[in-house]
Amino acid sequence: MTKNYYITTPIYYPSAKPHMGHAYSSIVVDFFARFKKIEGYKVFFLTGTDEHGLKIQRAAEKNKKEPLEFCDEISKTFKELSKTLNLSNNDFIRTTEKRHHKSVQNLWNVLEKKGEIYLSKYSGWYSVSDEAFYLDNEIETREGIKVAKSSGSVVEWLEEESYFFKLSNWQNKLLELYEKNPKFILPKSRKNEVVSFVKSGLKDLSVSRKSFSWGIQVPSNKEHVIYVWLDALTNYLSALNYPDTDNDMYKNFWPADVHMIGKDILRFHAVYWPAFLLAADLPAPKRVYGHGWILSGEEKMSKSKGNILDPIEIINEYGLDSLRYYLLKEVSFGNDGNISKDKLISCINSDLANNFGNLCQRVLTFTAKNLGLEVPEKDSLTNDDLVILNSFSENYKNLIDFINDQNINSYMNFIVDQMFIANKYFNDQEPWKKKDDVKRLKTIIYTSLELIRKISTLLYPVIPQSSLKALSIFKIKEDEIDIETIKNNSFLKPGLAINKIDILFNKIITND
Ligand code: MSP
Secondary structure, eight states: OOEEEEEEEEEEOTTSOOOHHHHHHHHHHHHHHHHHHHTTEEEEEEEEEOOOSHHHHHHHHHTTSOHHHHHHHHHHHHHHHHHHTTOOOSEEEETTSHHHHHHHHHHHHHHHHTTOEEEEEEEEEEETTTTEEEOGGGEEEETTEEEETTTOOBOEEEEEEEEEEOGGGGHHHHHHHHHHOTTSEESHHHHHHHHHHHHTOOOOEEOEEOSOOOSOEETTEEEEEEOHHHHHHTHHHHTTTTTOTTSHHHHHHOSOSEEEEEGGGHHIIIIIHHHHHHHTTOOOOSOEEEEOOEEETTEEOOTTTTOOOOHHHHHHHHOHHHHHHHHHHHSOTTSOEEOOHHHHHHHIIIIIIIIIIHHHHHHHHHHHHHHOSBOOOOOOOOHHHHHHHHHHHHHHHHHHHHHHTTOHHHHHHHHHHHHHHHHHHHHHHOGGGOTTOHHHHHHHHHHHHHHHHHHHHHHTTTSHHHHHHHHGGGTOOGGGOOGGGGGOTTOSOTTOBOOOOOOSOOOOOOOO
């Protein structure tokens, strides 16, 4: 039976070009998607852009463009970024696409038919920047301006006719969902926030706007557009051809395994989204993971703060895999992470150049010089060889569990340890002193090559390009990578010609 896995990034607002925060969400999802692929899953990885609402309409006006023209331009930069980041996404959805309109209007009709939506009047605070409604106790005054406490975004007073979704009806069902699925919201600390928010009492949610037109019309009332979050969240279903729930995409991939999002949009994904779905008699996703923010100079990046880090600039300077490795290893996943060029450089130098790159070069150069470029025959393995080789099979289940729990740091720590241990093994075994004992020498080299192969396999989700380059030593191609092979200590066939490769990572020399 095929095993399926559906993972999504948030769909990004094309209000300005992408920054490091967006790149981070996408890289993290790519990491999980690639791991699941080499674990044998049929993976569907979705990303895209969220193009409706007042935020986008105003951004377009500011740029003196029609909204769609404006979205076309900026959405393109997000699409290009997914190429630059070497994402393995299977689809890129735009909420201005027909397929999406159809899904959203259908979901609306279902909710309306079921009596979950009613017409009334909204009066309260609204942040256009967050596209969110706030209660009185969620706002404060900073320097004479009313802002949302959580995000610091400016709020404006809104009074207009609006359709409401009966969110209050779903309070108990949501609490039940969280209780029955203890890992529905991760990390745990964020789950607690959501549970106490829901327990404090849910108010019905305004789900349409009348005072502007950039959005999807309410099918039964052309004066209203559908609230941009109800519109945006539905993207996860539109890409599976909803409302056609008999098609293979929907049947194979819904409910989603993981919606990966930033902590700022947890309430929308862990409260509103499952409530809409339950109300429409559709299954809720299996998990919502709210990761932390990438901070630039201790603060969340934003255009207004002028502290935007451009992923393209960093990639051009240091290379994509270095950036991917750094973000996945150095940010404590789930928490905020302050990133800096100094830390990036030290990560490249110590882990990638000195540790992994060096291991590959030393072993290959030694093999070429002493045994010719082919995998040697191994003799019986000693305890030293077995301890290190077996640590992969012994930790196999842990590694799978780490991924299933989105525990990126434990996964990365295992790799870093193995790189270090493999280098140490090569040093301690001193193959250069074993020229009189060819059998042992060959066994050490065989073991070292196996270690390179296993580590490179584990690195595939992290640094795909470099992993593939390392695996090309053994002529292993992308579609042949299988995580299970890390349990095999005799994967490499003696006599197999091995390719020499260029240096994987150059050390970055700094002036200080
Ligand atoms: N359009 C909505 C999401 C709709 S999903 C149905 C949105 N877009 S956004 O462009 O503002 O942000 C999307 C996501 O980008 C955030 O949730 C988060 O995952 C990521 N990040 C944006 N800034 C970030 C950081 N500074 N750090 C890490 N990620 C952040 O919200």
